[in-house]
Amino acid sequence: MDYVGIGKRIRAQRYKLDLSQEELAEMAGISLVHMSHIETANTKLSLPVLVDLACALGVRTDDLIFDKDTLGKDELLEEITLELDGCSKEQLLTLRQILSSSKEAIQKYLER
Template identity: 55%
Template sequence: MNCIGIEPDYTAIGKRIRKYRWEKDISQEELAEAVGVSTTHMSHIETGATKLSLSVFIKISTALDISADLLLNDNTPPDYIYSQIQKEGSDRQKRILTELSKAAKMILEREKI
């Protein structure tokens, strides 16, 4: 346990590392090489079978170009989701996102929020 008595959920962190690695279309081998660990160790990190050090965690975050808070918790900020769709989404996804944004803006204005 850490100093405040809360053990990080290494399995959940590992799943998020794998998720963002897949999204970036980076192989496990490529990420392991970028971070300076073996592919086996990276596999263990992604499955939660091993605890990762802070330095390895930071290297993973940097290699994936993802903020550490995205890897630590499930609360993906809306602006990240929006930017991912704008960068990598299909034309249809971009159109739907724009329509949803306009509808939300109208509701917020109508409700004076």
């Protein structure tokens, strides 16, 4: 398991939510020292702690374990589907148009 990568993804999500290490540690029920060691990969975190951190950060455990840049096509499609879940019909229609336009622009760019 890539503990360095997990620590970096936890830190990035924590920054995104504007949380201090202390705040996240409290939310996850761990000590500040343990939180620091997790982010710097100086310790291996247990599955229960990983789950608690994911819940506190509002993400899935997979989001902390796996680097999204290395996901395969099926995993990327699943990620996109999860992002679209809960959208209204109007939002989906708009996103479909944006996706279609973006795909066309990318194709033209790659053909240069």
